[in-house]
Amino acid sequence: MGKHSIDVAFCPCCAHRTGSGTCPVCFWTDDGSTDENAEVARGGPNGDLSLAHARLNYAIYGASHPRYQDAVRQPRPDELP
Numbered sequence: 001m002g003k004h005s006i007d008v009a010f011c012p013c014c015a016h017r018t019g020s021g022t023c024p025v026c027f028w029t030d031d032g033s034t035d036e037n038a039e040v041a042r043g044g045p046n047g048d049l050s051l052a053h054a055r056l057n058y059a060i061y062g063a064s065h066p067r068y069q070d071a072v073r074q075p076r077p078d079e080l081p
């Protein structure tokens with residue numbers, strides 16, 4: 001385990017350890033959405049995209065929204081869930 005992997009948050013969308021903010025692996029921006037409110041689109045940085053929808057998109061497109069397909073990158077080994 002890398003020593004810097006401690007205290008880095010998991011992305012709520014793709015589950016990689018990319019910290020808070022905009023995830024480079026799926027391009028979801030952490031807006032506080034959790035499993036409890038995953039169906040709610042908060043209208044913040046993710047617009048009308050809910051966490052549940054973003055997870056579905058990630059499963060299909062490898063990005064939280066198809067428009068981010070060219071922006072995302074593969075996770076690094078130390079970011080794996």
Ligand SMILES: [Zn+2]
Binds near residue numbers: 018028
């Ligand atoms: Zn992510």
